[in-house]
Amino acid sequence: xxxxxxxxxxxxxxxxxxxxxxxxxxxxxxxxxxxxxxxxxxxxxxxxxxxxxxxxxxxxxxxxxxxxxxxxxxxxxxxxxxxxxxxxxxxxxxxxxxxxxxxxxxxxxxxxxxxxxxxxxxxxxxxxxxxxxxxxxxxxxxxxxxxxxxxxxxxxxxxxxxxx
Amino acid sequence: xxxxxxxxxxxxxxxxxxxxxxxxxxxxxxxxxxxxxxxxxxxxxxxxxxxxxxxxxxxxxxxxxxxxxxxxxxxxxxxxxxxxxxxxxxxxxxxxxxxxxxxxxxxxxxxxxxxxxxxxxxxxxxxxxxxxxxxxxxxxxxxxxxxxxxxxxxxxxxxxxxxxxxxxxxxxxxxxxxxxxxxxxxxxxxxxxxxxxxxxxxxxxxxxxxxxxxxxxxxxxxxxxxxxxxxxxxxxxxxxxxxxxxxxxxxxxxxxxxxxxxxxxxxxxxxxxxxxxxxxxxxxxxxxxxxxxxxxxxxxxxxxxxxxxxxxxxxxxxxxxxxxxxxxxxxxxxxxxxxxxxxxxxxxxxxxxxxxxxxxxxxxxxxxxxxxxx
Numbered sequence: 001x002x003x004x005x006x007x008x009x010x011x012x013x014x015x016x017x018x019x020x021x022x023x024x025x026x027x028x029x030x031x032x033x034x035x036x037x038x039x040x041x042x043x044x045x046x047x048x049x050x051x052x053x054x055x056x057x058x059x060x061x062x063x064x065x066x067x068x069x070x071x072x073x074x075x076x077x078x079x080x081x082x083x084x085x086x087x088x089x090x091x092x093x094x095x096x097x098x099x100x101x102x103x104x105x106x107x108x109x110x111x112x113x114x115x116x117x118x119x120x121x122x123x124x125x126x127x128x129x130x131x132x133x134x135x136x137x138x139x140x141x142x143x144x145x146x147x148x149x150x151x152x153x154x155x156x157x158x159x160x161x162x163x164x
Numbered sequence: 165x166x167x168x169x170x171x172x173x174x175x176x177x178x179x180x181x182x183x184x185x186x187x188x189x190x191x192x193x194x195x196x197x198x199x200x201x202x203x204x205x206x207x208x209x210x211x212x213x214x215x216x217x218x219x220x221x222x223x224x225x226x227x228x229x230x231x232x233x234x235x236x237x238x239x240x241x242x243x244x245x246x247x248x249x250x251x252x253x254x255x256x257x258x259x260x261x262x263x264x265x266x267x268x269x270x271x272x273x274x275x276x277x278x279x280x281x282x283x284x285x286x287x288x289x290x291x292x293x294x295x296x297x298x299x300x301x302x303x304x305x306x307x308x309x310x311x312x313x314x315x316x317x318x319x320x321x322x323x324x325x326x327x328x329x330x331x332x333x334x335x336x337x338x339x340x341x342x343x344x345x346x347x348x349x350x351x352x353x354x355x356x357x358x359x360x361x362x363x364x365x366x367x368x369x370x371x372x373x374x375x376x377x378x379x380x381x382x383x384x385x386x387x388x389x390x391x392x393x394x395x396x397x398x399x400x401x402x403x404x405x406x407x408x409x410x411x412x413x414x415x416x417x418x419x420x421x422x423x424x425x426x427x428x429x430x431x432x433x434x435x436x437x438x439x440x441x442x443x444x445x446x447x448x449x450x451x452x453x454x455x456x457x458x459x460x461x462x463x464x465x466x467x468x469x470x471x472x473x474x475x476x477x478x479x480x481x482x483x484x485x486x487x488x489x490x491x492x493x494x495x496x497x498x499x500x501x502x503x504x505x506x507x508x509x510x511x512x513x514x515x516x517x518x519x520x521x522x523x524x525x526x527x528x529x530x531x532x533x534x535x536x537x538x
Binding site: 002003004005006007008009010011012013014015017018019020021022024025026028029030031032033034036037039040043 | 220223224225246276277278304305306307308309311312315316319322323326327329330333334337338348349352353356369372373374376377381403404405406408409410412413464468
């Protein structure tokens with residue numbers, strides 16, 4: 001029975017000692033330990049959170065980079081296309097301009113040829129007139145050698161004049 | 165938030181610590197065999213080996229710390245005796261004055277490990293002294309017994325261990341734990357997250373220091389009780405006075421922190437017809453008393469049983485050895501093997517009982533501060 005009968009002295013010392021160590025350990029051990037543990041846990045949590053955030057930022061940055069790259073590619077393509085178009089238009093314009101110029105030149109050439117032709121024709125006409133007069137002179141000289149013939153001619157000439 | 169994923173390092177540490185603990189416990193078990201062999205060989209020359217007496221001697225409290233030897237050849241450390249008697253006043257003297265219970269001193273003698281008053285005030289032989297029941301009834305014995313010394317020792321050990329760990333925490337700041345810290349921290353986190361938080365609820369924090377002290381007190385004393393050599397090996401956490409004090413302190417904490425709803429559920433369970441309360445209330449009150457009582461008995465029985473089993477296996481050696489020396493040696497192999505096995509089991513029990521006591525206390529606190537919504 002001695003085994004299951006609580007001894008007063010031990011209960012007495014237990015209450016005192018256990019009370020004291022609960023108090024001392026709470027004040028000098030558990031409170032600092034638990035506070036530090038909580039702080040460390042929060043620190044770890046914060047670190048994990050910021051790592052996660054950094055990862056997300058990284059992903060968004062990469063996405064952004066890709067977008068920028070795509071935009072740059074599109075821009076390049078657009079510029080190339082524009083340049084090609086510009087080149088084509090310049091070539092076309094030059095071609096059309098050259099055509100016009102040639103036409104103009106042709107027209108001018110044609111005009112001067114015409115003028116030359118007309119001048120030549122006029123010259124030819126004058127020459128023909130002179131030649132005709134000379135021929136006529138010569139013919140007249142021959143024909144008017146006789147009096148009769150002179151008279152006949154004068155007569156016709158006169159008739160013509162009156163008729164006019 | 166469970167942090168199971170990040171514990172491999174402390175677990176590794178813990179496992180190496182556990183293997184070291186096992187090694188040392190094996191070593192100490194060997195020492196125990198040696199010590200007891202000495203002790204009982206001397207005893208044999210005096211009287212016949214009495215296993216029951218030996219075991220009871222080991223697991224009960226005493227006013228002196230017996231080291232080795234038996235009878236008059238016994239070597240023990242005397243401890244201070246402090247007695248207050250209503251009739252005789254305060255007496256303080258060394259337990260050496262009792263001469264291992266053979267003499268009376270200042271009108272007191274030791275009988276079955278407890279001090280009783282006798283009529284003779286001068287020093288006489290203890291067997292001749294006549295016990296005075298009147299004075300014995302009003303005797304308050306607050307001697308520093310073997311268990312009280314162990315209590316002081318384990319408390320100093322705890323103070324040193326945990327305050328030095330706390331200092332490491334304050335010094336290291338938020339860096340990873342090291343040294344003793346790595347051993348203690350998983351247990352602290354376990355008590356906080358797996359014992360206090362789920363059983364008490366959101367307002368668990370104010371109970372954590374008490375639960376930690378309770379757990380470590382029981383655990384450390386259980387372990388110290390498993391180490392057979394001086395200054396360990398006392399059956400402190402298996403002493404009914406200690407387990408009673410612990411459960412009473414838990415009861416006191418419950419009584420002082422319990423909310424109105426808890427008391428109402430004991431004395432007048434809401435939503436129950438009036439007539440039924442006559443049956444229910446006594447049951448609830450009984451439950452209120454039984455819970456700490458069960459805590460007390462469970463720890464006492466488990467730890468004392470462990471001590472008794474280990475000692476019984478060793479006693480077998482000497483019981484058989486008295487029949488035949490060769491038989492004693494033969495049985496010793498078996499006994500040591502069994503005790504080593506039991507030693508492992510007791511290591512588990514030491515942890516388990518500390519956990520169970522802390523866990524049930526936490527459940528008890530949880531019930532006391534729970535807010536009921538009907």
